[in-house]
Amino acid sequence: MDVSQLLSSINVITSSGQLATADPQQRAQLSRACDQLKSLCESPLEKTIQLLFAGHQAIAIRLAIDLKLFDVITSRSSEASDGIFTLQHVLADVKADPKLILRIMKFLASMGILEQPSTDTFKPTAFASAYVSASPLSAAVIHFTHFLTFISRLPEYFDTKGWKNPENLEDSPFSFALGTQSRYFDYLSSKPYYQTAFNTVMASSYRRSEKNWFDFFPVEEKLKLENPSDVLLVDVGGCQGEDLYTFKKKFPNLPGRLVLQDLPHVIEAGKIPNGIEGQGYDFFDEQPVKNARAYYLRNVLHDWPDKQVVEILSRVREAMNSQSLLLVEEKAMPETDVPLMAAVGDMSMMVSFSAAERTKKEYECLFNQAGLRLTGFWKPEDASEMQPALFEATLF
Incomplete structure (x- = not known):
């Protein structure tokens, strides 16, 4: 297929409405293919311009969000049979200079978030409702x-x-x-x-993973307890207990206590689900629950530099016995071909906390420094690049 045929095929597809029936996975695949095609077509200048002015576009959306402009647009457009609204419609509900509002809306139209049929009329595209205040x-x-x-x-x-x-x-x-x-x-x-x-x-x-860790980890094989009064699982830094609650729903007959730990003000402010014990705890302090079958940390370690990660792991190791497992759920950065969003996440951790998203080898090194041995690495076979891995560690 030569370039003219390829261009013709793309135009047919984009104008035919065929993509309306594509499921989310198909859309994601098409989007990645389009990105690859675009990268082959654009020049270094075009690539640079796209990167440099992406911030302008993000700020334009932010200005509209701060003004609650999308709320007004969605409401006003729903009142018209054709979805078209005027600048005057917006001015009644948005307290800002009309000239400024018009400039922002024109910018949004240039981005494909709005359409502009005439000088002072606009119509939202499917993207506009995605930025209402409740979204x-x-x-x-x-x-x-x-x-x-x-x-x-x-x-x-x-x-x-x-x-x-x-x-x-x-x-x-x-x-x-x-x-x-x-x-x-x-x-x-x-x-x-x-x-x-x-x-x-x-x-x-x-932000939630496609699958919970206990969907691909052999829970009933690994987490066995004879005495129901013993602690089965401690969720360290588990916020409001959503993970433990979902775990309990999937394994209602698994014996053992479930303990949720987070800072005291988080535990006191939350509504701990029935069957889960809430406990105020700072994970830099001595772990009060000794000899649990498993200790679980989800998205905790990537918020901390190496030194603090070793301290957190060490507190868990001190409480473990020979039968205990440490389960750590984190994204495992690939050694090569790092996905863009993973690189963005790594930079965010670096800026916020002098921390990092780490590779499997880097986590294993930190486990070893804390006196722990990596004994398992679990991830679904069909996992996307955004699916975290589950690290299993025991005492040496």
Whole structure:
């Protein structure tokens, strides 16, 4: 097929409506194929322009979100049979300069989020409703555009620090950007708007794995207890207990106690599900639950530099006996061909905490430093690049 035939085929597909019936997996495959095709077609100049001005587009969406413009657009367009609304319709509900609102909406139209049939009329595309206030995607825009504030200072940070890899929690790129020794989570707690956005993003279904760890880990073979009064599983840093609750629903007859641990204020503020014991605990302190069959940490270690990771693991190791397992669920970075979103996650951990997304070898090294031996590495065969792995470790 020559280029003209390929172009003709693409135009036929995009104008035929065939993609409307594609399922999510097919859409993802097509999107990746389109990305590969685009990378072969664009010049270095075109690639650079796309990268440089991506921030402008993100900020344009952020401005509209802060103004609750998408809420108004969705409401107003639903009142018209053709979905078209005017600038005057928006002005009644958005308190901002009309000229500014018009500029923002024109920008959104250039991005394909709105259509602009005439000078002062607009129509939302399918993307517009994704950014209403109740959407987790709007929270993601707030969170990540705010995070650009810190990322933009990386060149200065590394120039000042002699281009050394960040390894000190008290001297992170985040603290440098803010000119303080405040830690990222402490800072967020003082900024309700950004804390709310962060919490929404962290709790979003978009972040949940395709499969739970106990869907591909041999639970009934590995987690056996004879005495139901013994502790079966401790979820260390488990927030509100969603993972333990889902685990209990899948294995209702598995003997043993389930213990949820997090900071005292998290446990006190939450509604702990029935059948799960809540316990206030800081994972840098001595582990109060001794000799449990398994200790589980999900997305904990990537928030910390190597030194603190070893400390956290050591506290668990001190509480384990020869029958205990440590189960750690984290993304395992590939040694080569790192996916873009994995690289983005790694940079985010570096900026926020002087931490990292790590490879299997790097985690194994940290386990060894804490006196633990990696005995298993579990991941579904059909797992996507975003599916975390489950590391299994025991005492040496």
